[in-house]
Amino acid sequence: MPLFNYFSEMDRKTRVRFAPSPTGPLHMGGVRTALYNYLYARQHGGDFIIRIEDTDSHRFVPGAEKYIIEALNWCGIIPDEGVDENGNVVETPSERHPHAPYRQSQRRGIYRKYAEELVEKGFAYYAFDTAEELSAKREEMEARKETFIYNHITRKSLRNSVSMPESEWRPLLESRTDWTIRFKMPEDRIVKMDDLIRGHIEVNTDTLDDKVLWKRADELPTYHLANIVDDHLMEITEVIRGEEWLPSLPLHYLLYEAFGWQDSQPRFAHLSLLLKPDGKGKLSKRDGDRLGFPVFPLQWTNAEGEVSRGYREDGYFPEAFVNMLAMLGWNPGDDRELFTMQELTEAFSLERVIKSGARFNPDKAKWYNKEYLRMKSDEELTELFIPVLEKHGMKIVECAKCAITAGAEMTAQGADFKNHIFTMDYVRRIVSLIKERATFVADFWDIASYLFVSPETYSEKDAAKFWKEENYTPAFQAADFIHGFTGEFSKESLEGPLEEYIRSNGWPMGKVMNCLRLALVGASSGLGIADIVTIIGKDELAARMKNIKEKLG
């Protein structure tokens, strides 16, 4: 049985919005809010709208809006309406009336009349107290361990159109440009609200204050007014936003009521916050720096030149990032953990969103990336690996033939170790063998660099353990055996005979193999010997055996 359904009978098209403020990079918690909105819209065949809430001119940060749109794009969260990464209006062609512009600073003209309407109806009033006067008052009362609150009691003794006669305030309205319009919070009223996630909530208006709705100085509304007016004008049906807005929900209810918009009032859902992995409090940029993980989807450089890392730049796949985020505070009710965006769209429901705050777990984020990395094709991973290889000075060519005509000395496997030239096929084969060992594509180099460059040094620890005459003498013979192997030079056909050769000579398998590995890798870790030699080829094997002989004797 539904908790409530005050307009579920109304046949409105689902329209939800994500309304960020361009005051800096989008936090991953913000991405989650956007994601839940997006999933909800998709699931209900509705519209997802991005609205830029830039009503605070003092906190505006250049580039932040572009960053936000780009970050959402990277995540696959594309608006049906709003602004794109170039700042242009996005609107799906439809029979509906247009809702643009989607930037509140460009909508400034429309808010004043709504604010004045509230004053005329007696739901709001003009206030002439300066910010300085009010903060002085606050400090003064705080010193007496009391809390100043602008409400039905204090407003009588403050400077506003309620306490003063019109003959007194009207001239101020004309002459001054620093007044505000405040909401007249009613006295002793219980506001009854419903939240899609939290259920029924009641609050007494006596605990609330007269919020500023409109600022004459900026000719702009504050969040509360702009939000209600725009949600109404844009025909928003559900407001899915962060928990920090729950305390202002009564005001928002009262505003809808004052405007007479209750019938089309959106339903509300307040999402819990993302918490630090350890300790107390909500997840902040500092936690990322301290614990070594990004808190932003994309890298961000602030005005001071300080760089904050991003999931994208850290090598996360957007699908993995989105999947991880979706599961932080929501679950499908069963044991499934891996979801594509499409699957999320089908499975998502606000009813299953968790009420309590979710602690972020960086380990789980890595696990998700690992899972997605293994799901990628060898071809795709090869494409992604190539820039990493090139960064390390490797040159990747389409085919061996064209490289040879250009002067390269390619082996049968497609490698020129001297000139660091390798074919795509060479890389692809390596990728297929190492992808299960990595979390990020960038790990490939650390895991497999020895398949591109000969080891220059040898792990002292491993050498001390394995590089003994009784082990390396057989190892050199085994290398000769491989070199002289006449069968098909593949892992499958070489592996058996090689093992048989070592075993039949009565040599210790592990020690001999690790001596070879030391020569080929530089340490006693890595792929199977048969894999390594059939990748790098006989000549490179011989070169590396010669090299270790010279260096370790």
Next chain:
RNA sequence: GGUGGGUUCGUAUAACGGUUAGUACUCAAGAUUUUCAUUCUUGCAAUAGGGGUUCGAUUCCCCUACCCACUACCA
């Protein structure tokens, strides 16, 4: 301080009022493998505390504790 929200293994979470309280991540041990990694198996580990209601409470109610948010002419 006030108001609102929240509380199941370390973390994310599951569990019509009836389960040996499940799963995943992390960690540990073992098996497999020529090493490492993978894989597989096993293990560690939770209903914040106290009262009710009930035959029976993780689940419903109350109190306490703790955590979070809000308490701006910021969003």
